[in-house]
Amino acid sequence: MRSKEDSNRKKEQNMDQKQKKLTVDQENCIGCGTCIALCPDVFAFNKDGKSYVKDQEACENCDCQSAIDSCPVGVIHWDDKTKKEQNGQPQ
Numbered sequence: 001m002r003s004k005e006d007s008n009r010k011k012e013q014n015m016d017q018k019q020k021k022l023t024v025d026q027e028n029c030i031g032c033g034t035c036i037a038l039c040p041d042v043f044a045f046n047k048d049g050k051s052y053v054k055d056q057e058a059c060e061n062c063d064c065q066s067a068i069d070s071c072p073v074g075v076i077h078w079d080d081k082t083k084k085e086q087n088g089q090p091q
Ligand code: SF4
Pocket: 024, 028, 029, 030, 031, 032, 033, 034, 035, 036, 050, 051, 070, 071, 072, 073, 074, 075, 076
Protein backbone atom coordinates (compact mmCIF):
# COMPACT_ATOMS: atom_id res chain seq x y z
CA MET A 1 0.00 0.00 0.00
CA ARG A 2 1.26 3.44 -0.93
CA SER A 3 1.83 6.00 1.76
CA LYS A 4 0.52 9.55 1.37
CA GLU A 5 4.12 10.68 1.01
CA ASP A 6 4.71 8.28 -1.90
CA SER A 7 1.48 9.44 -3.53
CA ASN A 8 2.49 13.10 -3.22
CA ARG A 9 5.94 12.34 -4.58
CA LYS A 10 4.39 10.59 -7.62
CA LYS A 11 2.08 13.57 -8.21
CA GLU A 12 5.02 15.97 -8.07
CA GLN A 13 6.99 13.72 -10.43
CA ASN A 14 4.08 13.65 -12.90
CA MET A 15 3.74 17.44 -12.77
CA ASP A 16 7.47 17.82 -13.27
CA GLN A 17 7.38 15.42 -16.25
CA LYS A 18 4.60 17.44 -17.91
CA GLN A 19 7.00 20.37 -18.01
CA LYS A 20 9.56 18.29 -19.85
CA LYS A 21 9.87 16.37 -23.05
CA LEU A 22 10.96 12.75 -23.05
CA THR A 23 13.56 12.17 -25.74
CA VAL A 24 15.69 9.36 -27.11
CA ASP A 25 19.08 10.08 -28.64
CA GLN A 26 18.59 7.70 -31.54
CA GLU A 27 22.08 8.13 -32.88
CA ASN A 28 23.37 6.22 -29.89
CA CYS A 29 20.39 3.90 -29.25
CA ILE A 30 21.49 0.27 -29.74
CA GLY A 31 17.92 -1.01 -30.17
CA CYS A 32 18.03 -3.36 -27.19
CA GLY A 33 14.31 -2.91 -26.49
CA THR A 34 14.63 -2.52 -22.73
CA CYS A 35 12.69 0.74 -22.66
CA ILE A 36 9.92 -0.77 -24.78
CA ALA A 37 9.70 -3.82 -22.54
CA LEU A 38 9.40 -1.60 -19.46
CA CYS A 39 7.14 1.10 -20.92
CA PRO A 40 5.42 -0.28 -24.04
CA ASP A 41 2.83 2.51 -24.03
CA VAL A 42 5.53 5.16 -24.21
CA PHE A 43 8.34 3.78 -26.36
CA ALA A 44 8.34 1.95 -29.69
CA PHE A 45 10.80 1.01 -32.41
CA ASN A 46 10.97 3.07 -35.58
CA LYS A 47 11.67 1.52 -38.97
CA ASP A 48 15.40 1.64 -38.29
CA GLY A 49 15.08 -0.41 -35.09
CA LYS A 50 15.73 2.57 -32.85
CA SER A 51 13.50 3.55 -29.97
CA TYR A 52 11.36 6.67 -30.10
CA VAL A 53 8.80 8.24 -27.81
CA LYS A 54 5.40 7.42 -29.27
CA ASP A 55 3.24 8.79 -26.45
CA GLN A 56 4.83 10.74 -23.64
CA GLU A 57 1.46 11.23 -21.93
CA ALA A 58 1.24 7.48 -21.39
CA CYS A 59 4.12 7.73 -18.95
CA GLU A 60 1.60 8.51 -16.23
CA ASN A 61 0.58 4.87 -16.44
CA CYS A 62 4.04 3.41 -15.94
CA ASP A 63 7.39 4.29 -14.49
CA CYS A 64 9.45 5.85 -17.24
CA GLN A 65 12.24 6.52 -14.79
CA SER A 66 12.87 2.76 -14.78
CA ALA A 67 13.34 2.86 -18.55
CA ILE A 68 15.64 5.86 -18.27
CA ASP A 69 17.68 4.17 -15.56
CA SER A 70 17.75 0.82 -17.37
CA CYS A 71 18.88 2.05 -20.78
CA PRO A 72 22.33 0.43 -21.15
CA VAL A 73 23.71 3.37 -23.10
CA GLY A 74 21.91 6.16 -21.22
CA VAL A 75 20.26 7.78 -24.20
CA ILE A 76 16.80 8.49 -22.73
CA HIS A 77 16.46 11.94 -21.21
CA TRP A 78 13.98 14.46 -19.94
CA ASP A 79 14.57 17.71 -21.81
CA ASP A 80 13.15 21.14 -21.27
CA LYS A 81 10.11 21.49 -23.57
CA THR A 82 11.27 24.92 -24.60
CA LYS A 83 14.35 23.44 -26.30
CA LYS A 84 14.07 22.82 -30.00
CA GLU A 85 15.08 19.25 -30.46
CA GLN A 86 14.02 16.24 -32.48
CA ASN A 87 12.19 13.61 -30.51
CA GLY A 88 13.08 10.88 -32.95
CA GLN A 89 9.62 10.14 -34.26
CA PRO A 90 9.50 8.20 -37.52
CA GLN A 91 9.60 10.28 -40.65
S1 SF4 B 1 16.78 1.05 -23.66
FE1 SF4 B 1 18.10 2.61 -24.62
S2 SF4 B 1 19.38 1.50 -26.11
FE2 SF4 B 1 17.66 0.14 -25.54
S3 SF4 B 1 16.11 0.51 -27.15
FE3 SF4 B 1 15.64 1.89 -25.41
S4 SF4 B 1 16.70 3.82 -25.90
FE4 SF4 B 1 17.58 2.25 -27.20
